[in-house]
Amino acid sequence: MAESLQDGQVLKVRDLEVKFYTYAGVVNAVSRISFEVYEGEVVALVGETGCGKTVTTRALTRLIEHPGRIENGSALFKRRNNEVVDLLKVPEEVIRDIRGNEIAYVFQDPTSALDPLYTVGTHIVETVTNHRKVKAKEVLRDAIRLLKEVVIPSPELRVKNYPHELSGGMRQRAVIATSLSNSPKLLIADEPTTNLDVTIQAQILELLKNLQAKYKMSLILITHNLGIVAEISDRVYIMYAGKIVEEALTTDLYYKPLHPYTQLLLRSVPNPLKRIEKLESIPGVVPSLINPPPGCRFYPRCPYATDVCRREEPSMIEVEPRHRVACWLYLKR
Amino acid sequence: MGLTTFLVRRAVTFVPTLLGVLLITYLIAYAVPTDPVRAWVGEKLMNPERLQEIREKYRFDRPWYEQFAFLVSELLSGRLEDPVRQRNVFTELFYRFPITVEVALIGFIFLVLIGIPLGVLAAVKKDSFIDFFVRIFALTGSSLPAFVLYYFLILGFFVYTHTTYLAGIPYPTQTCRDWIGSLPTTYPYVGNFISAIGSVPMFGAAMCGEWFVVADTFKRLYLPGLALGLLNGGFIARIVRNSLLDALGSEYVLFAKARGLKKLRIWRHVLKNAMIPVVTVLGINFGGLLSGAVIAETVFNIPGMGRYMYDSITRLNFPAIIAATFLFAIIYIVTNLVVDILYAAIDPRIRY
Amino acid sequence: MSIVKAVYEALVKVINFYVLVRDKLSPGWSTKNSSRVKEWKLMAYAFSKSKIGVLGGMIVFVVTLLAIIGPLLAWEPYWEYKVVEDPELWYHPPCIPPWCSGYPLLGTDEWGRDIISLSFYGFRISFVISLFVVFLGAPLGILLGLVAGYKGGLIDEVIMRLTDIFIAFPGLILAIAFASVFPQRIRAFLEANTLLRDFLSFIFGLRPNEYAQLAAILSVWVAMVIVWWPGYARIVRGSVLSVREQPFIEAAKLVGLPTRKILIKHVLPNVLSPILVMMTFDLATATLFAAALSFLGLGPQEPVPELGYLISKAGNFFPERTAHIVLYYGTILLVIALGWNLLGDALRDVLDPRTRRSIEFREGG
């Protein structure tokens, strides 16, 4: 293993590549992306729908299903016992034990994430007992505490409720409680508020932020909503068509967006604190991931595009400290 | 709001449906245009006085509403008489009903034995040859005229190989039947229920431990059972396959994986969810098997309710047809009720 | 594969033609509906890729053709009992040329009629009955389901209770009961309406004086329609309930469109695909169902060669003299039903947006 984790890093992903082998052709859903997550940090992963955010994070614990394949890359992860493992290479049983235990997920749609035939309590209990040898009774007590923690009223009753007996917001809280049940080191929240009412979105975000601090875990927050980003994240990765195009501290990103795509994104959100549902105001569409253009993937939509952008792919460079971008505008030739 | 409330609610809607069923059986009766009395009375006994007597008995000389009132009251009070056999229709039906249940039940067993393993196989090997085969098997099964299949099964199994014999239904011994008949007096309520179940010869024999009777029943009825299994097994397999694939591809299963659940636990989620549509369809199919029994019993010459229905049609025996239809409808409603209860027991979303 | 291409191109031609006609009727239609047309072409593509669907389509095509021209092809009138002249013709076994000659290829039935010639008539009867049942039963159910689902309240309650009651009977049993009581009334009706009688005998390919048999066919038909509509009413009502809540219906109401228009223009198209699939499957079921009723002696009888009835008669001498007859007629029924079932199975995939998208994904449009 050539690389190892630096101080304070929990996760270091290098050259991750995921492809889907469909009859139409090979979909390059994620193309050699690299990023890292530090302990106790909130990282936002931002991009339009279909740019590969979900696939990226699911690849971390090898949740990619047929016809998808993880082609390349490494994902070093520091486990609870401080052992560093490559998530993409460890045996199946180890990755199974890491899932839901050290790396937990909150999915986009709370309605479909919970099995309708099982109570909220059962979901929590099985998540714990499949990783640790404990009595179901004890876990049930713990489950009530967890539900209290995610601010579900009368948790003693709710723990016996079936998913359909809860409202959308409550369901997402229950999902979060389930994911927290093993106190994970890293929580991945995949657009946790997209399917919820606007009024509830803010509550859930605040909850996530509080819990992240309380549990001292790292949080990867996936969103296509830059408004959310400003509120809770420390650092941002901007994704476009299966690639990371910019990386910055949140404040830097708003202060001085470098990539033309980021600039357009921000312009379409006049006030970053005001939530906007879609980023559709940028003309053009995301290029097909089946045959991505050879040069810069943003080239067809970019107002500053030059000839070199079409021919050659820009590499990631550090323009300012902790602010990196992949764009020919910043590459001296 | 628990299971009980649900059941009570369900039972309440049962009543208007039953009333409606009566209404339709009446409509059928009223649709009788001319008097079928001649068809009822055999050639030998045909004389004007006798015809007149029967005509009066069934109110054929009165307006239709009186006919209806007569038929319904006779039906509900259990006094309705089969004019051809000249005995109470219910005596006839209660003798034949358990036989039909046996045929349907054995068919059901074949259905499950053929449908579920094939469906699981097709789901596990999705898009493989087996999957394609199951699809074709299902489509062929639902395209085959049942009676043609029956004929050729008889040809293959009976005429050529003599592996089954078709006549007669085995019954438990007299002591066993007496014991079952005495149950209601020894154990009130529960005894009635058990005794009713025991009136199906196969069950009765099983209750007395007379396994040779059970075995004999299977030996005699496996052919119609196999036929029913062949006709509908593919369809069941497709349902099993699709619901398994739906469950396997669902978000909650992915989330279960993301929570690091063990394989066995994940399969529990998959199977329980996949069971819901399967139970529903199996229930509907059981009703269908009863209905299909008419043809099966006619071809295989089994003296069940279906055969009774068939014989009654050829003699324009409307009182019998109406009584049988009514009984069939009740069985059908009860099967649906049982399915709903099962359904509610599995799926908490239904209990409201 | 060339078949795929040929089928696809043929379907696209049909679609293009339809678009052309619509455009002529109301100029600008094609530009307004271009995405819909594209979707249709995608469906056509998905269908042409489905081996099962193409096979089913071909069978249905041939079956339809045979049903139309069948009675014209039949070389013997079904009402002539040749056995009267030549007793040898009583269930004459198949007569295959090199070994035997002078008798029909597949032998004869009890009246000495050529099995094959007879089957052409049977073909028409089975086919037409199934069409009649589905094309009357389905619209009836759809209409009631639409009204129940859209209107709600008391109307909904009444219609759905009625549906429940009909669904409470096993279909075949109810149909048996009805079919056994109708014929005499219908016969009287036919005797009074000779025009209808002539029309029906023409449709079924029978002689006009076949009163009793026509009445029997009609009563099977009516009985089947009675048991057929509830299934549709239920499904349609369910879909309408889910469609009704959607914003575009609200919008249509706000604009002040009359109910009838909303139902036809906005609700119906949204529930059409599952119905179309169901109707295709039901054509198979109805074919077999009608045959089963005749098999039980409820349909037409002598001399009308209904397939179910012919099989039940052949059953009397099964298997010694008639195994091949049962096999032959059974195969005809099987092929008719199989055609519809194959077609329906493919349509279900093609019309389901979920699977269709996966096809699109795989094939790249």
Ligand SMILES: Nc1ncnc2c1ncn2[C@@H]1O[C@H](COP(=O)(O)OP(=O)(O)O)[C@@H](O)[C@H]1O
């Ligand atoms: N099961 C799959 N089969 C084929 N392609 C897929 C599949 N899942 C995802 N993809 C492709 O991967 C790309 C990234 O998807 P995803 O990560 O879900 O996007 P995001 O989460 O950013 O909206 C999409 O363009 C999609 O086409």
Ligand code: SF4
């Ligand atoms: S590399 Fe060229 S095309 Fe791509 S974002 Fe930069 S300027 Fe635009």
Ligand SMILES: [Mg+2]
């Ligand atoms: Mg996503």
